[in-house]
Amino acid sequence: MIYLKNLSKHFGNTKAVDRLNLHILPGEIFGFIGPNGAGKTTTILMMAGLLEPTEGSVTVDGIDMASQPEEAKKRIGLIPDRPFLYEKLTGMEFLMFTADLYGINLENFSEKAEKFLSIFSLLDRAHELIESYSHGMKQRLIMSAALLHDPRLIIVDEPMVGLDPKGIKIVRNLFRELSSNGTTIFMSTHTLKLAEDVCDRIGVINKGSLIATGTISDLKEAAQIRKGDLEKVFFQLTEEKNDS
């Protein structure tokens, strides 16, 4: 579904992402973890077509992001970490805007919009201005909008930021359901417990380089840890890298 080949991004002399190679299969939930400033968001921005790589390529569903960005973007639902929205629209109007932008059939719109708003417990507030929403509500609205056009790939940057326990539970179950229906999910997160619970594979990035990839047991092996959770693995891997 997604193929990153030698993906690099340099900001002056800083290598934010350095020759990243990754292949994610359809229906897979891939967790992307790493310390602050490791290059997670830069990778996500390049994957979503918001940032041009210095080197390398991004291929989504067989479509090259550099040569056919609009086609590739049609297949992606992006959920950024900060919920910046058009504050003067209502929740429902924002969904309608998204539907028009992605060419969704308006006949099915109401049904679909209401379905997602209901999943994210926003239906009651759908006709209120977004500026009156809380951070978590805005995050839920972005998620509803990202799912509206049935994307084949969902890219999420910090999905749980601002969500209450109920919201976290909804998102966790939804990701599992979407994955079982063939949707690929690429998730960058600091919530290691979430990554451990829902991800099929996890990639650890540090200082712009992918230092380990695989299932939890693969990562434990790489970190030479027999017992312990992902947190222990994470510290072992990232501190090892920092020491070297």
Add this chain to the structure above:
Amino acid sequence: MKQVIMLLKPRLWSFKNRGIANEGNTRFFLFAGIGTIFWVGIFAVSHRVLVYFQKVENFGDILAFKLLSMILLVFFSLLIFSSILTSLSKLYLSKDLALVHALPVPSEKIYFARWIESTLDSSWMVIVYTIPVFFSYGIVYKTGIFFYIDIVLTLFPLCIISSALSALVVLLAVVLLPASRIRSIFVFLGLAVLIILYISFRLLKPERLVNPEAFSSVLFYFKDLSTPSSPLLPSTWAFDSLKAALTGNNSNAMFHLALSWSGAFFIIFVDIWVAKVLYFKGFSKTQAALVRLFKTQSKGFNIFFSFLDGPVRAFIIKEIKTFWRDQTQWSQIFLIGALIVIYLYNFSVLPFEKSPIKTIYLQNLFSFLNMALAAFVLTAITARFAFPSVSIEGNAFWIVRSSPISIRAFLWIKFFIYLFPLLILSEILVIATNMLLNVTPFMMYLSVITLFFMTPGVVAMGIGMGGAYPDFVSENPSQSVSSFGGLIFMILSAAYIGTVTILEAGPVYMVFMADIKGYKLTYLQWVWVIGSFLVAFLLSILAVILPMKFGEKKLVVFQR
């Protein structure tokens, strides 16, 4: 005071760091160059006026002092108006206020620090551009150094008083009304007062003063000139001090200066006392979400625009709704409305019948110049609405960038959204003024067609330059017109309008005179006429394509 200085430090550091982050000197020199031209221009005009007044026997000094008093009154009114808007923003609407109010600092100290910032922001430009006027007084009246010191010492308390009075009004108003709504109300009221003042001034017909038949009214006029202004106005204290310094009466100047400073300190004291009671109350009220004034049906717009392509419809509906719901945009409408009212009113009062030049010639000359003038009005409107339309996406621009819409398509959608209303407006403007001028059908057709081809050029420049120099982080993107990109847009648009006007001037004069005098154009003259219009047409096409391409190229790079 230590806490107040601490609160002002982030601003000082940001100012210092802005110098470090400066990428190049082009912008600085461009702004400094234009600023200097204005400064020198103001000085030259005021110096010339004062020298002319000096030549008027008996009345020279009366006229010069009346002018000084009027300048100070306008200066004071401008400061009050700009301080209201700035202090409203600084005290209640800035994004960093939540952080500042969380600090262990009394609210009146936060108020005082913010008020100092607001005073500096609202006053510096008015001071800079009125200084040349005062300098010209010093030079014409050949004063000593005391007058120049007095200028500085007089203007400071005037700025403080106006800023403190404005802040006091804002402090009281915010307790009664939400802050964001007050801004629209004040802008509306300010502009309404401006239009009323302007129309009343025009109704007085000051041009009668050059007419000897109206000599009796001239006597009344001079009688009015020598009447002193109200002693309760702070601008009168400043005037009395400057007038005394101009005439060498330094001790009298010092007395009025002391009056100004004591007034300034008193109003600061009152402000802080009121702020202690009301500032936090008002700030707390501002945090509550606004209730929408008008509710529109989402589906209505969708049905109305259903014939359009999805992305185009999405942006049109979003743009219309955001525009009407964002009250900061309303002030722009008031501003443009005032501009149009004054523009149309001026045409309705042109005294053609008294001109020694043949009326039909003059009417059509005005109509031709009006084309350029209407295009300049269009530039001003484009600068306020179309230019900031990319910046207005703000932090939500990621939605556009991640959507399956190219930057090119996005810019062209924006172009068409603004083209149609602006085209209708500019055509209405030019047709209405031509009707008021009672021009020939030839001039009417020419104006309508020229504006039809010029409007897309001006709008494309606005969108293109707005895309090339976006400001996604500004709290008020509509003010981005005063940025580097806004300035470039203004210069380009003026150059384009000027070139088209020059290209059309010769051929139009020839065709018009041939029509009036009843002769036919020669073959060579026809070649010139057609050639000129063709070049103007090609220029208009380039004016659409090139800025849009430039905007796209820069915006794509900006996002990456």
